[in-house]
Amino acid sequence: MKAEKKENLEKMRVYKQILEKNKKVNRLNIFVLIAGLALSALELKIGDYLLWAGVFVFITTIFSSLFARGSMRKIQR
Numbered sequence: 171m172k173a174e175k176k177e178n179l180e181k182m183r184v185y186k187q188i189l190e191k192n193k194k195v196n197r198l199n200i201f202v203l204i205a206g207l208a209l210s211a212l213e214l215k216i217g218d219y220l221l222w223a224g225v226f227v228f229i230t231t232i233f234s235s236l237f238a239r240g241s242m243r244k245i246q247r
Contacts, residue, residue, distance in 0.1 A: 203224040
């Protein structure tokens with residue numbers, strides 16, 4: 171039982187690290203999206219690319235967070 175509990179705690183720690191990393195990435199991504207919107211408002215082509223990159227990173231981190239939370243729930247049950 172102890173080995174299983176240790177393994178579960180280690181998995182939980184890893185998933186929590188993933189969630190913390192995703193929070194930091196999303197904070198930086200907000201600035202990328204703001205810059206993309208500002209440059210797009212100035213009708214610069216680079217703004218469109220920044221917007222698409224920001225949206226892609228946002229979607230990727232959302233799915234990563236959802237999978238990590240789902241795995242955490244499985245372990246807690």
